[in-house]
Amino acid sequence: MYAAVCATTAAFALTVGALVSPAAAEPDTPVRYPTGSSANRAGGLGFDTCTAPSLDALRAWKSSPYRTVNIYFGGINRGCTQPNLTAAWVREVAAMGWKLLPTYFGRQPFCKFGSSKPYRYTASNAAYYGRLGAQIAVGNAKDLGLLPGSALYADVEHYDRTNADCRRAVRRYVSAWTTTLHASGYLAGVYVHQDSGLRDLSYTYNSTTYARPDAVWMARWDGNTSLTGWPTAPDSHWAVHQRAKQYRGDHDETWAGVRLNIDSDSLNAPVALVARSYKVTSSTALNARSGPSTSYPVVRTHAPGSTLRVTCQGHGQKVGTSAVWDRLSNGTWVSDYYVSTSSSTGFSSALPRCTYPGQVTAKVALNARTGPGSSYPKTGTPLPRGSLAWVMCQKSGSKVQTSSVWNRLSDGRWVSDYYVSNRSDTSWSAPIPRCP
Template sequence: MRLRPRSFRPRAWLAAQAALLAGLFSIAPLPAAPPAQASFGNSIHMGWDACAATIAKAQAFWTNTPYWNMGLYIGGASYGTGCKRWTNAEVGQLRSMGYKFLPLWVGPQAPCTGYANRFSSNTSTAYSQGRDEAIAVYNKMVSLGWDTANAPAIYDLENFDTTNSGCMNAAKSFINGWVYQMHVPPAQKAGVYGSACASGLSQYASIANVPDFIHGADWDGIKSVRDMACVSSGSWVNRQRHKQYQGDHNETWNGVTMNIDSDCSNGPVYPGPDALTSPQGCE
């Protein structure tokens, strides 16, 4: 078959035909590809958290160590004044090392404690304060440039008298508000850290807005997240637990000594993807 020369049809004719076809057919643009979901992954590895961490110390505790995760304190009114405040650039350096984060927020504490910053003993007010803290965490994540959709954040609720019914009810209402607001689109994953027994973790399994996961402090030296005092084995079972299995102690890696808490995870971390290979006894 002989091909016609390129000049067979005048350009004006071709332009007219193109215009005619454009009027007859409306071609919808292809949908944009969904953004990569990097806001969380599940980890089954060991980690640490420390008030006095630095970039250099974090590097020493990463290189050829058993640690994959880091409890990253991102703020809150009750976060210790002498503890590390991470800059955006430093958080980026930690991510570049390869760390997965357990993002921790240390806001107001239970009304029956001696902390300077406490939420209200009035349950309605406490609920609103819990929502306010979730908004503050969201804004912090945005300022860090994180993908906030489904990103996990952990409210650090320290020990209090759980036999004090008024205090316990206020804490339940506060956490209820925290979780509710965290689930407002674009929703995040709402976690709670505290003593497995002395922060009332088990009681948050029955509130209206149940935390997506828990981070329980139970310093029994057992890594398995399933073994957590005062928390039912039937609660938070689907990769929904972190366990702080050892409290304040010194460890030395690569010639650097740091006072840390030791964690084991079978739950959400930031960022993704999942880290489910090479289990370390955390499951």
């Protein structure tokens, strides 16, 4: 990318001295996940290049160490044409096993270094352009098949942070970008330089004036792939699958005879969600239900051999040899036992777990427990404020403040829903399913 010029009451599972109510506003605004959505995340190495590579190039690059590829999917300052970037391309790339890191190259701060990228925003119009950019980005993402729950990243190039108005402009832009994406059911990420955007967003991490983005992608071309120990943001900020780093800038690499000019990235962060196609393997019509159990109503049926668009997999009632259920892009659920995924007993590696992340709202790190109640033992590392609680399902448990709902996280641990930013702090939050 162009920016990196080298350069927790005893009754609860929380170790707090002070408590906060769940966020309905800044900094931890809730994502309004629609039916059929889920989050997805990527780890390991990825690369970004100006023009989306051809399908043949990406087939060849399966021999590389990279497993995620950036796409510049919109923005008035986007510099390259994108002849390959279509919904069909997205489906094919996802079917190959690539994960996508969508980047929106919209307006830049007025004090951006360099004269390139002429479309800029100021402190007075930054919020407007942040909202507008997010609205356009959502439309573009939907056109490409990047489903709600996907993380979309706003590119914020390196800028002169000695200018107070410019720092204010960037914060306003990112805040508006974040709240608008959240209202549309998408996670909000930002690409920033370590010495400007990252520093300023980290400084206002707990501000009640600005919404906090869900993930940061930091540029620092030092060859170090580490996602901790960053000099301009503490490890407690964006701490739970919320970081990416562009660690090497423009260079050529060749894999299986195909050369691309790329930047190299290290990731443990949310990325795009793309539905994948599978077949119904049952000999009779397969029921699609409103939840992951035969106790839920049948919404529709799918004929034997028909194609299903699967977004993610979750826990549910055991059917045959499997307790895994598949969530389809229309929001219904089918037993994975009757779907042509790679396993008839457990989860399939090609599909993400169905998760609905919400930011932790407690002022001090939130303890996770082995079950849905404060009487269960604490387990693992507590979740810092602003970290993402990757919620798979919800279940009734001991009451905490106004809520008796507990969230099962993707790692099997439990946290009280009262301290996770989502649609409700008193009851269930659709479309998160009930835990079996």
